Amino acid sequence: MKRVAVIGASGRMGTAVVKAVGACADMEVVARLNGGDTISRESLGGADVAVEFTSPASSERNVHALLDAGVDAVVGTTGWDDDAYARVRAHAEEAGRSVLIAPNFAIGAVLAMRFAQIAAPFFESAEVVEMHHPDKVDAPSGTAIATARGIARARGAAGLGDVPDATESDPHGARGARIDGVPVHAVRLRGLTASEEVLLGNPGEQLVIRTDSFDRVSFMPGVLLAVRSVSSRPGLTVGIESVMGL
């Protein structure tokens, strides 16, 4: 039986994780922590693995505390950059523990990111539109950042230059953000959970890759897969692609 602590247990994702873990025969929730709670061996209630969905401002600190408490971590909170990954990788390796951090646990979203990377070298233009509920605190989404970086890597490896764009004047920022040269646009709309479109264009044709999470249950198969496999992957794993065999 895998003993699971949930950090951010009262949040939108934490609530879904508590329910999903509770419904599994091979795991149980042994601790539910929220903002203001201290992460320690005692408060984690003998957990083997902690699932962390909190806020970009607190996630890295929580992961270091989990490693200090001797617990492996599955992290879905966004806001991670390369320096933060490096610090967590070093800490996990030194502690002989495992951390898996993924910007998106939905199977469709992971596949959409991979499809975008495969398609990117074949198209002159590429833009990412992410669409989320208006209670989301960060923009662009972690998924959009990862998608844009993947597209940029694939374009670079294929020798493609900048995406074509004749814009000379954009005083209101209508062309969106640029992540590694790829334009990224963020929509916040009541009624949405999480969606993303990757638009790829060539003369006379367009390919649209779209993924929609209509409900937070969409993230649970990926979260449970990560909980079951994280401890057999020492150090830091970013994304669930490798766990899915992609």
Ligand SMILES: NC(=O)c1ccc[n+]([C@@H]2O[C@H](COP(=O)([O-])OP(=O)(O)OC[C@H]3O[C@@H](n4cnc5c(N)ncnc54)[C@H](O)[C@@H]3O)[C@@H](O)[C@H]2O)c1
């Ligand atoms: N990886 C994925 O598949 C995925 C999916 C959905 C959301 N997310 C990300 O997960 C994060 C949380 O999203 P949400 O919609 O659940 O947010 P939320 O605001 O509903 O929940 C966050 C919870 O964390 C708690 N919290 C804040 N600081 C804390 C701390 N230091 N220790 C413990 N708990 C703390 C808050 O009280 C809140 O209950 C965001 O970064 C979001 O982008 C990732």
Ligand SMILES: O=C(O)C1=N[C@H](C(=O)O)CCC1
């Ligand atoms: O609801 C959110 O917040 C989400 N955050 C992740 C992101 O920023 O990519 C994943 C999708 C949902």
